[in-house]
Amino acid sequence: MKRRQLLWGAIATTGSVLLARCATVLSPTPGRSRVVSQAGELVADLTAAETWQPLAGRQARLLSYSGQVPGPLLEMNAGDRVQLRLHNRLTQPTNLHFHGLHIPPTDQADNVFRVAASGETLNYAFDLSPDHPGGLFWYHPHHHGTVAEQVFGGLAGPLIVRGAIDQVPEIQAADEAVLVLQDFDLDRRGNRREPMPMFRRWGREGDLITVNGDRPPQLPLPQNGLLRLRLLNASASRIYRLRLQNHPWHLIGLDGGALAAPTEIDELILAPGERADLLVAGQRDPAAYDLVSLPYDRGIANMMHGMGHHPRGGDRNTAPQSLAILTYTETTTPTPLPTALLPVVAPGEPIRRREFVLDHGINQGQFFLINGRGFDHHRIDTRVQLGTVEDWHILNKAGMDHPFHLHTNGFQVLRRDGQPVADPVWKDTVNIPAYGSIDLRVAFADFPGVTVYHCHILDHEDQGMMGQIEMQPSA
Structure with a gap:
């Protein structure tokens, strides 16, 4: 079986190397940086700042990690040590939450009560257990009172832990695409709009949806091969209802937890913070297939329209939107879907x-x-x-x-x-x-x-x- 290709970005952050299981990196979104652990340790610096960013073909004034939206992809193995420095160049306090990781909530690990004031730096250091689940996780701010504003402004980044699921031969052979879903509310000049109090009340949404800061990226799907889609909802409020038009796809994991076996699905509901891993088998007629976002009413429309309000962004979540286009490419060595993944361990009896x-x-x-x-x-x-x-x-x-x-x-x-x-x-x-x-x-x-x-x-x-x-x- 061929080695995996990771579709994320072409620029590796200084000092990072590719994991041994990964091959060349393709780039649906040029300029995406990636920090990968080396010799059992991941070391990275993240700078939170307000910067002008290219966003879906325009310039926008966003909140970014190390000058990009979404932030750099952090990639590590179960058992690795992680050392990060967060430099706060915002005007507000900020910090980091490592969403989904099973690490201490204290000291320099996933401690959301530690805060860096403007101009300060926070150090993070923790060890992943050798049996930590492999999966897609993410990092974002978690300073209470400013979380929505900072995440909606762009502060979010994907984090991959390689674990037992990545040793399944068919998954090891699959190409891989990480898709970070975000939405933004911008004026004509590219500045972020200040939400009205009512929009804060119900949860702010933007009318511009992006995937890895673009829309829609082109994803190659090898004929007879497998593409692993790794989806992250990094929006502050928006719930995505997703469908791969006219093509089957199979769910293999949720929030970093692997299923026992691939399960074919029609649609996927992805709430803020949720992640999903799916496999797409290149076994249909060669063509282009759309990954679309369909209408979803989380209750905001009925509640606000009943009060005579018409929210910007929320009331535009009514038409299907293309998020990515999967296009068949050259024939590769046939790779079937795996018949089994990992056993799902029950948590035990409750007290x-x-x-x-x-x-x-x-x-x-x-x-x-x-x-x-x-x-x-x-x-x-x-x-x-x-x-x-x-x-x-x-x-x-x-x-x-x-x-x-x-x-x-x-x-x-x-x-x-x-x-x-x-x-x-x-x-x-x-x-x-x-x-x-x-x-x-x-x-x-x-x-x-x-x-x-x-x-x-x-x-x-x-x-x-x-x-x-x-x-x-x-x-």
């Missing part, structure tokens, strides 16, 4: 059940609430013991979707609206539709400390829909 209610109201000046309370950094809302498993019932009593994200530890979705989920997989973010519910089974392992869970409509997080959880060592 208790908790309920979390997501709702709207007013509490201490905050509008979005969990169990009737807005976020308070002085308060611990949930205490758990390491080494235990719990069942969480999360009820959305609001008339709009709320994607739920838990830091540090993953979970499996057992039921949606009371109906069992077939073949649960490990996730860290899950959408809860308006007036819906989910039941999660959460395993708390390895790392003590305080972290958070929250709605990943980032305006909702900033306005109160977040709680603190303390993971205590077992007695």
Whole structure:
């Protein structure tokens, strides 16, 4: 089988090298930089700053990491050591969250309570466990109160961990494309528009959707070969409903958690923060096939239109939009879809059940609430013991979707609206539709400390829909 080609960018950051399993790098978006671990260590510098950026054929004043939107692709192996420096050249405080990684929530790891003021630098250092799941993760700011503004401004970057899933022979042979989905709201001069208070309330959306800062990129699909699509929703609020027109595709992973076997799907719903890995087999008639974004109502349209408001961006999410074009290329050595991937390990039996209610109201000046309370950094809302498993019932009593994200530890979705989920997989973010519910089974392992869970409509997080959880060592 041929070696993998990674479709991301042609420029490697100084000091980085390609992982041994990867081959030449093709570039649907020229100028994308990539930092890859070397000899078991990834070392990188990221500078957060406001810069003029090329964006879908125009210039835009965005918030960028190291001068690009999205930020550099960070690529590492399970078991690697990671050392990053974040230089803050913004006018606001900022920091980093390593979304989906199972690493400590303390010290210089995934500690979202550490903040760099304007002009300061933060150092991050942590080790991935040798058995860390391979998958697509990402990094973005997490300073409470400014998260939506900074992510919506462009601050987001993909992060790949190579693990056991990458050793499956068919996946190892597949070409690979990382697609970061973002949306922006710009004026004619390319400046970011200031959202009205009502748009902040419901979750800001932009009318310009980009893929890797462009739209739509051309992706080669080898005849008889496999293309691995790795999708990241890095938007602040927008939920994507995706379809590969007139061509089958197979889901192989969600949020870094591998499925037991490839599963053919028709559509994919991707909420903010969610990721998906898919395989496309080049077994159709040679042609061009569109990856499109279809209309999705997360409740904002009904709520705002009923109040006489017509949100910019949100009310334009009605027509299919092409996000990428997959075009057949030369015939390659036939590579079939894998028949099996990795076993999905069950989390064990729960010791208790908790309920979390997501709702709207007013509490201490905050509008979005969990169990009737807005976020308070002085308060611990949930205490758990390491080494235990719990069942969480999360009820959305609001008339709009709320994607739920838990830091540090993953979970499996057992039921949606009371109906069992077939073949649960490990996730860290899950959408809860308006007036819906989910039941999660959460395993708390390895790392003590305080972290958070929250709605990943980032305006909702900033306005109160977040709680603190303390993971205590077992007695």
